[in-house]
Amino acid sequence: MDMxxxxxxxxxxxxxxxxxxxxxxxxxxxxxxxxxxGFTFAASGYGAWWAATTFSKSAWVVFxxxxxxxxxxxxxxxxxxxxxxxxxxxxPIRALIATMAINLIGVQTLMWVFGPRMKPLxxxxxxxxxxxxxxxxxxxxxxxxxxxxGVLGALLIWLGFSRRGLEIRAVMxxxxxxxxxxxxLRTTALWVMALTGALAGLAAILLSQxxxxxxxxxxxxxxxGLIVALLGGLGSIGGAMIGAVIIGFAEAMTAAYLGxxxxxxVQFGMIIVILLxxxxxxxxxxxxxxxx
Amino acid sequence: MNEILSVSGVSAGYGPxxxxxxxxxxxxxxERVGLVxxxxxxxxxxxRTITGLVDWQNGSIMLNxxxxxxQRTQGPGRMTHRIARQGVALMPQGDAxxxxxxxRQHLDAGAFTRKAWSERHKRRERILDIxxxxxxxLGQPVGKLSGGERRMVTLGRGLMGxxxxxxxxxxxxxxxxxxxxxxxxxxxxxxxxxxxxxxxxQNLQLLEGCVDRLIGMHGGEIKGSVDTLSLHxxxx
Numbered sequence: 001m002d003m004x005x006x007x008x009x010x011x012x013x014x015x016x017x018x019x020x021x022x023x024x025x026x027x028x029x030x031x032x033x034x035x036x037x038g039f040t041f042a043a044s045g046y047g048a049w050w051a052a053t054t055f056s057k058s059a060w061v062v063f064x065x066x067x068x069x070x071x072x073x074x075x076x077x078x079x080x081x082x083x084x085x086x087x088x089x090x091x092p093i094r095a096l097i098a099t100m101a102i103n104l105i106g107v108q109t110l111m112w113v114f115g116p117r118m119k120p121l122x123x124x125x126x127x128x129x130x131x132x133x134x135x136x137x138x139x140x141x142x143x144x145x146x147x148x149x150g151v152l153g154a155l156l157i158w159l160g161f162s163r164r165g166l167e168i169r170a171v172m173x174x175x176x177x178x179x180x181x182x183x184x185l186r187t188t189a190l191w192v193m194a195l196t197g198a199l200a201g202l203a204a205i206l207l208s209q210x211x212x213x214x215x216x217x218x219x220x221x222x223x224x225g226l227i228v229a230l231l232g233g234l235g236s237i238g239g240a241m242i243g244a245v246i247i248g249f250a251e252a253m254t255a256a257y258l259g260x261x262x263x264x265x266v267q268f269g270m271i272i273v274i275l276l277x278x279x280x281x282x283x284x285x286x287x288x289x290x291x292x
Numbered sequence: 293m294n295e296i297l298s299v300s301g302v303s304a305g306y307g308p309x310x311x312x313x314x315x316x317x318x319x320x321x322x323e324r325v326g327l328v329x330x331x332x333x334x335x336x337x338x339x340r341t342i343t344g345l346v347d348w349q350n351g352s353i354m355l356n357x358x359x360x361x362x363q364r365t366q367g368p369g370r371m372t373h374r375i376a377r378q379g380v381a382l383m384p385q386g387d388a389x390x391x392x393x394x395x396r397q398h399l400d401a402g403a404f405t406r407k408a409w410s411e412r413h414k415r416r417e418r419i420l421d422i423x424x425x426x427x428x429x430l431g432q433p434v435g436k437l438s439g440g441e442r443r444m445v446t447l448g449r450g451l452m453g454x455x456x457x458x459x460x461x462x463x464x465x466x467x468x469x470x471x472x473x474x475x476x477x478x479x480x481x482x483x484x485x486x487x488x489x490x491x492x493x494q495n496l497q498l499l500e501g502c503v504d505r506l507i508g509m510h511g512g513e514i515k516g517s518v519d520t521l522s523l524h525x526x527x528x
Binding site for chain 2: 087163166167169170173174175176177178179180181182183184185
C-alpha cells in the first residue's frame with residue numbers, strides 16, 4: 001500500500017468515524033435512524049461557506065459557523081422528528097419517514113436558496129505539504145486527522161466522565177431505567193441531537209477541504225456513515241470507530257487498485273458478509289457482557 | 293402532615309387492560325410496609341403506576357402533598373424522571389439495568405440531584421459499606437454480575453439519591469435463600485430518615501419481623517392491611 005492510499009484512507013476513516021458515531025448514538029438513545037444526517041452535513045457546509053464569504057475566511061469563523069449550523073439543524077430535527085412523536089407506536093418507522101422527509105425537503109431548499117453550483121470552502125489548515133520521514137501529508141489531511149482524533153477523544157472522555165455523558169449512555173442502554181434515576185429522555189435527546197449535529201458540521205468542514213460544498217454533498221457521507229454504523233453494530237461507539245477504519249481503508253484501497261466505480265459495491269459486499277457472520281456487527285465481538 | 297404517599301381511587305392499566313381497580317392506600321413517614329400478594333395481582337403495576345410508567349391511570353396520587361399521578365394521561369414514562377426527582381426510588385423487578393455500564397457508573401447514575409452528584413464519592417463509600425461484595429466489582433460491567441450482585445447494585449443505585457419513598461419490587465426474586473436474606477437485611481438497615489419504604493414480596497416469611505405493616509393485594513385490589521403484631525397473633 002503506497003503512502004497516498006494510506007493517507008487518504010486515514011482521512012476518510014476520520015470523517016466516516018465522526019458521522020457514524022453520530023448515527024450510532026442517535027439510533028441507540030433516541031431510536032431514530034437519522035436519514036437527515038446528510039442534510040445536516042450539507043447545510044453545515046453552506047453555513048460555513050456563508051460565514052466565510054460574509055465575515056472572514058479565518059479558520060475559527062469557518063469552524064464555528066459550520067459546527068453551530070450543524071447543532072442548530074440537529075435541534076430542528078429534534079423538534080420535527082422526535083419531540084412530538086417519540087412516544088407513539090412504531091416510533092422508529094415514523095422517525096425514519098420523518099427524517100427522510102426532512103432530508104428531501106432540506107436538500108431541495110438548499111438547492112433553491114444557494115443554487116446547484118458547488119462552493120469551495122477556504123482551506124482552513126492552509127495549503128502545503130509536510131514531510132515526516134518519507135510520508136508526505138497535505139496540511140488538510142494532517143488537520144483532518146488531528147482534529148478528528150482530538151474531538152473524538154474529547155467526546156469519549158466527556159461521555160465517560162461527565163454527568164451529562166453518563167445520562168446519554170444510560171439512555172442508550174435502557175430508557176426506562178434512565179427515567180427511574182431521574183434522567184429526562186427529552187432533555188437528553190436534545191443534547192444528543194445538538195451534539196451529533198455539531199459532529200456532522202465538523203465532518204462537513206473536514207471533508208470540504210478535499211471536496212466542494214453542494215446541495216447533494218450529504219448523500220455519500222450519509223450512506224457511508226450508515227454503513228459504518230451498521231458494520232460497527234448500531235449503538236456501539238467503539239464498534240463504529242473500528243468500522244470506520246475498515247470502511248475508510250477499504251474505500252481508499254478499492255479506489256486505488258480497482259477503480260472508483262467499485263467502491264460502493266465492495267463496501268456493501270463487506271457489510272453483507274460481516275452481518276451474515278456477526279449479526280450484531282463488530283460490537284458483538286467487543287461486548288464483554290451479553291444483553292438479556 | 294404525617295403521610296408521605298396517599299393514593300386514592302386509582303385505577304390503571306395497559307391499553308384496554310385494566311389491572312388496578314380503585315386502589316386507595318396511605319404510607320406514613322418512617323414506616324416500612326410489606327406489600328404482599330401473588331404473582332400477577334398488581335403489586336408491580338401499583339409501583340409502576342406511582343412512578344408513572346403505566347399506559348394510563350386515573351385517580352389521585354399525592355407525594356408529600358404534591359399531586360404526582362392522576363388525571364392527565366400522557367405517554368408512559370413521560371413524567372417518570374420528574375417523579376423520581378421528587379424522591380421516589382423504584383428498585384424494579386428484573387433490575388432495569390444498564391448492561392454495559394460499570395458498577396461505579398451505575399451507582400453514580402443514581403446520584404441525580406446536584407447535591408448527590410457532588411457528594412457521589414462519599415455516598416458510594418456508604419453503599420459499599422452496606423454491600424461489601426461490590427467493592428471489588430466497581431470496574432466491572434453490570435452485565436457480567438450474578439443475580440445477587442445485580443440486585444445489590446440496583447438497591448445501591450436507589451440509595452444514592454435523596455430518596456423519600458423507596459419502592460422495592462420483589463427483592464428476593466430469583467435469588468438463593470441465603471442471599472435474599474442478606475438483601476432484605478440490608479433493606480431493613482437502611483436509614484429511612486423521614487422517608488418510607490414499601491417492599492413488594494411474595495415470601496411472607498422473609499418479611500416477618502422486618503416490616504411495620506403488611507398490605508395485601510389480590511386481583512388488582514387492596515385486600516386490607518394488618519400490622520405485623522396482629523399477624524403474629526393470628527399465625528401463633
